[in-house]
Amino acid sequence: MSKPLVMVIDDYAPDRIFARIMLDKAGCFGKVLEVPGGEEALALFEKWLDDRRDGLPDGFPPLIVLLDINMPRMNGFEFLERFSELVPRLGDDAPFVIMLTSSEEPYEQARSEAYEVVAGYLTKPLTAQKAMALCARRRT
Amino acid sequence: MVSEDEAPISPDSSGASRETRFTEDFVRFAAASLDLFCVADTDGYFQWLSPRWSETLGWTDEELYARPFVELVHPEDVEATLAEVKKLADGVPTIQFVNRYRRADGGWTWLEWTTTPTESGLLYATARDITTRMRDMLDKEQRVRLLELSLRLGNLGYWEVDVVEGTVFWSPEIFTIHGRDPATYVPTLAEGIDAYHVDDRPMVQQAVQRALDHGEPFTFEFRIVRPNGEVRQIESHGEPLRDAKGKVTGIFGVFRDLTDSPTFKRKRELEQFAFLASHDLKEPLRTITTYMDLLSADHMSRLESPADEYWKFVRESAGRMSVLIKDLLRFARAGGTFDPEPVALRDLIPLILSDLGLRIDETDATIEGYADLPTVKGEPERLRHVFQNLIENGLKFCDQPVLRFSASAVGTQWEVTLTDNGPGIEPELHQRIFEPFQQLQHDKPGTGMGLAIVDRIMRECGGNVWVESTPGHGATFHLVFDPAAHVAG
Numbered sequence: 001m002s003k004p005l006v007m008v009i010d011d012y013a014p015d016r017i018f019a020r021i022m023l024d025k026a027g028c029f030g031k032v033l034e035v036p037g038g039e040e041a042l043a044l045f046e047k048w049l050d051d052r053r054d055g056l057p058d059g060f061p062p063l064i065v066l067l068d069i070n071m072p073r074m075n076g077f078e079f080l081e082r083f084s085e086l087v088p089r090l091g092d093d094a095p096f097v098i099m100l101t102s103s104e105e106p107y108e109q110a111r112s113e114a115y116e117v118v119a120g121y122l123t124k125p126l127t128a129q130k131a132m133a134l135c136a137r138r139r140t
Numbered sequence: 141m142v143s144e145d146e147a148p149i150s151p152d153s154s155g156a157s158r159e160t161r162f163t164e165d166f167v168r169f170a171a172a173s174l175d176l177f178c179v180a181d182t183d184g185y186f187q188w189l190s191p192r193w194s195e196t197l198g199w200t201d202e203e204l205y206a207r208p209f210v211e212l213v214h215p216e217d218v219e220a221t222l223a224e225v226k227k228l229a230d231g232v233p234t235i236q237f238v239n240r241y242r243r244a245d246g247g248w249t250w251l252e253w254t255t256t257p258t259e260s261g262l263l264y265a266t267a268r269d270i271t272t273r274m275r276d277m278l279d280k281e282q283r284v285r286l287l288e289l290s291l292r293l294g295n296l297g298y299w300e301v302d303v304v305e306g307t308v309f310w311s312p313e314i315f316t317i318h319g320r321d322p323a324t325y326v327p328t329l330a331e332g333i334d335a336y337h338v339d340d341r342p343m344v345q346q347a348v349q350r351a352l353d354h355g356e357p358f359t360f361e362f363r364i365v366r367p368n369g370e371v372r373q374i375e376s377h378g379e380p381l382r383d384a385k386g387k388v389t390g391i392f393g394v395f396r397d398l399t400d401s402p403t404f405k406r407k408r409e410l411e412q413f414a415f416l417a418s419h420d421l422k423e424p425l426r427t428i429t430t431y432m433d434l435l436s437a438d439h440m441s442r443l444e445s446p447a448d449e450y451w452k453f454v455r456e457s458a459g460r461m462s463v464l465i466k467d468l469l470r471f472a473r474a475g476g477t478f479d480p481e482p483v484a485l486r487d488l489i490p491l492i493l494s495d496l497g498l499r500i501d502e503t504d505a506t507i508e509g510y511a512d513l514p515t516v517k518g519e520p521e522r523l524r525h526v527f528q529n530l531i532e533n534g535l536k537f538c539d540q541p542v543l544r545f546s547a548s549a550v551g552t553q554w555e556v557t558l559t560d561n562g563p564g565i566e567p568e569l570h571q572r573i574f575e576p577f578q579q580l581q582h583d584k585p586g587t588g589m590g591l592a593i594v595d596r597i598m599r600e601c602g603g604n605v606w607v608e609s610t611p612g613h614g615a616t617f618h619l620v621f622d623p624a625a626h627v628a629g
Contacts, residue, residue, distance in 0.1 A: 014427045125430040
């Protein structure tokens with residue numbers, strides 16, 4: 001079985017790349033799909049749901065979505081709002097959403113975890129250790 | 141009533157006519173009465189006065205009989221008095237008419253009158269001295285007016301919660317503070333807490349519960365969120381309401397809206413600035429340090445001298461900046477509200493010392509006296525920061541440091557001192573070291589924020605900190621705390 005796909009949604013390239021490097025180092029994941037914003041990510045999921053799968057990377061949909069909160073245009077919460085509507089259609093293929101943010105504010109964590117689809121909350125940077133811990137995530 | 145057969149006999153009245161005896165008896169009654177008796181004519185002169193008159197007003201009888209009584213009446217009451225006399229002349233009795241009479245000592249006596257006119261033109265009157273009652277009433281009115289004025293001037297509102305009756309009273313200012321219309325909104329016990337900022341609710345609930353359970357008064361700051369989302373910073377003082385038996389039946393108190401006070405605005409702006417600045421600085425710095433660490437892990441071995449040394453300088457500076465930003469954030473946050481609790485300093489200090497283990501070993505430091513420290517009112521995380529900072533300072537500035545703790549009770553508070561054997565601090569710096577960004581020695585590590593944070597935390601805990609030092613003879617930091625007993629629960 002091929003290694004699972006991970007999606008990183010972050011507007012800030014250095015953070016995206018750093019997360020990718022650490023996920024690569026963890027060794028348990030396949031391709032890391034870097035997406036610069038929530039709209040682009042939603043478009044990918046909608047495309048897959050509409051059976052227009054050309055151009056989507058192998059292994060889509062991802063097992064894990066790492067989601068930043070503080071982003072221009074569509075922030076993490078706005079993404080979660082829209083993404084939660086897609087979850088029933090994704091069924092068993094729905095990914096774990098793990099927040100990856102610089103915010104250590106308890107209320108932002110509480111607000112994130114209020115979404116059913118959110119499975120974790122990590123603060124940046126995604127260290128090798130935090131990346132390794134993600135390897136335990138499996139589809140049931 | 142006195143019947144003719146059993147006319148009262150006064151001891152020295154034998155032989156006198158019944159009429160005379162009766163008059164003498166009446167005069168005795170009048171003298172014994174608490175009220176003042178008189179007969180006056182409609183021309184405005186007293187015809188007869190009971191002895192109480194001269195006792196009450198301090199004038200002799202001659203002085204009272206010599207002039208029209210209206211001359212003794214308070215100028216503001218003359219008009220009403222003359223009108224009353226005119227009514228009496230027309231045969232209308234007076235009931236509960238009040239005026240003021242000048243006393244010989246220059247003061248005024250309030251009299252309440254009941255007067256019956258007779259056809260012969262004489263007025264039979266009793267007057268009661270109600271000066272004390274009037275003064276109490278005026279005092280009360282004045283106190284109420286004064287209270288209302290103070291409330292208005294101080295942006296204060298008054299409230300009362302009766303848990304037995306289940307009633308809530310708000311003064312108009314409390315409605316304003318809540319952003320509610322008194323005409324349409326009815327405050328209730330159940331909804332009260334909903335208006336409070338979600339982070340402040342546990343603290344408020346605990347204080348209220350302690351007031352209800354143990355009759356403890358409280359003072360704290362918290363936030364009210366208006367229906368439109370606007371947040372108000374409120375200072376709250378509350379005291380238990382008790383019934384006649386002393387049982388607590390509710391709480392009453394005042395709110396002060398601090399939001400628009402210049403001090404609070406400045407404080408909040410500074411906090412917001414410090415928070416935003418440090419928060420925004422943290423982001424790029426995190427990227428710098430994470431990538432530098434990635435570089436050192438993967439590529440360090442390829443760096444040649446002196447490039448590897450330059451790299452270290454860069455990495456060290458980034459680390460230092462990271463500490464500075466963290467301190468700045470901590471400083472901004474030290475102002476935040478928290479729930480005070482008892483903190484046992486004798487348990488807290490060993491935790492800090494074990495954290496600082498290596499540093500203490502390196503400096504060969506002696507730290508003593510902490511086993512006898514009291515339990516004080518504070519918050520463990522913040523107090524840990526206070527003592528860690530002071531101990532680190534001691535280690536930093538002393539050779540072979542000897543740091544000695546001691547504690548003593550000062551009034552109702554605890555004073556904890558930490559004495560070091562360092563170089564001491566110049567008197568002109570005793571205040572300045574507690575201001576942000578004040579570094580005593582630039583060759584020593586540190587951000588110059590440490591003591592500013594200590595000062596801030598101490599004030600937020602209801603205490604304070606100062607230093608006593610003679611250059612060359614070490615320094616003693618004094619920390620004043622409220623005792624833990626002030627945190628009930």
